[in-house]
Amino acid sequence: MRLGSWTCGLVAALGLQLAVLPDAAAQEYPTRPIRIIQPFSSGGFAETILRAIGEEFRKSLGQPGFVENRPGANSIVGANACAKAPPDGYTLCLLTIDTLSYNPFIYKKLPYDPANDFEPIINLLYLTEGFLVNPGLNANNLAELIALAKSKPGSLNYGSPANNVTLFMEGFKRDTGTDIKMIPYKGFGDAGTALISGEVQVAFIGIGNVIGHIRGGKIRLLAVDSTTRSPLFPGVPTLVEAGYHGVANRIWLGIFGPAGIPKPIVARLNSEISRIVSVPAFKERYIKALGLEEILDSPENFAQFIRENRARAEEYVRLSGLRSE
Structure with a gap:
């Protein structure tokens, strides 16, 4: 009887220890620089924002984030590099509505699985x-x-x-x-x-x-294409005001990692990126001044958003008649 009690106690202690390990790993993370893949050519606003976030990582996480430009094939090249990386939190990537919502219905075959190969971390922003x-x-x-x-x-x-x-x-x-x-x-x-x-x-x-x-x-x-006029150009009308009432499915950009990143690391990255972008000085310089709108939702809400957005994109592609390649 005592042996059984001792065994149960040991199992419970080991279970508790294993449960704590992911959180401990998140607390120690990161121990080296974080690569951030962006799937566009160099020189755009996306690179500017990612470099700024990477520098803020250096200050708050003790390790920098560095941007790696992997342009080509409507973001497929960069997305594939991200999907194939180890899911340890040291490779992140900026992906878009194209990567995960439109590409599956435009290309007959992709080198990545848009529904299962990526870990949503945070939906960063809308473009204007x-x-x-x-x-x-x-x-x-x-x-x-x-x-x-x-x-x-x-x-x-x-x-x-x-x-x-x-x-x-x-x-x-x-x-x-x-x-x-x-x-x-x-x-x-x-x-x-x-x-x-x-x-x-x-x-x-x-x-x-x-x-x-x-x-x-x-x-x-x-x-x-925004619902209201841009504060940067208040004299310029929206598409609706200009007389065009067709569909304009707004472009979103989010931060992902390869599928399987430990949840505590995902949560820490989500919290840190949200904090960085919410700082008034950062928001003014890198969001508002570039004609962008921040979103900053939770990983769970972001995952649901992607599923719904992909369903809408499928219908949009079907109506467009754009052929698969």
Whole structure:
């Protein structure tokens, strides 16, 4: 009888010790720098924000976060690198609506499983996207652009760095009866550069990439996709105010890791990133000043958001007629 009691006590003690181990690991984490993969070309706002978060990691966690740019194939290259990394909390990645919601229904085969290969940590922000044109184009508002495009079918082109942009623009063309050709780019910064140079005449990209160029007159902003006007450009209408009532599925960007990261580490990263982005000075410089909107939800809420967003994306792709590759 005493032996049985001793055995039960030992098992209970071991169970308690094992339960504490993950929390202890989270308290010790991190012991080396944290890699943060971003799937776009260098120079965009995403890299700027991630580098700022990485520097704040150095101050609060004792180890820096460093950004590794892995652009290509509508974020597939960077996502795959993240999915294949060890799930130890030392590889994080920035993924988007394209990576996890649209790509599964646009590509016949992906090197990663969008539903099971990633650990949601925090939904970081929404982009405010702008309908932009080269200032050399004779279009000062959306109505004039539509009229111009209809008068010269196929003569205008738009730069697309991501599937969400292509889906929106193809829907816009259907809704307005216009013919604007698509030219693909690896990143939002590349598409902005092409617009400035006149390589393309139209773009629908995050205004955070091109704020200085808009203010400097190198790009003309016709409308924004947010529900209210951007405080950065209060004189610019929303798409609805400009007369376009089609679907604009807003772009979100979130922080993930490979599936299987210990939950206490996920919780610590979520808490730390939320704290960093919520600091007024950080928010003003890296969120509001770039025309972004923070989200900062829990890992559980983020996971549910992704499931719902993916279901909507499937229907959106189906209606667009965009073929699988």
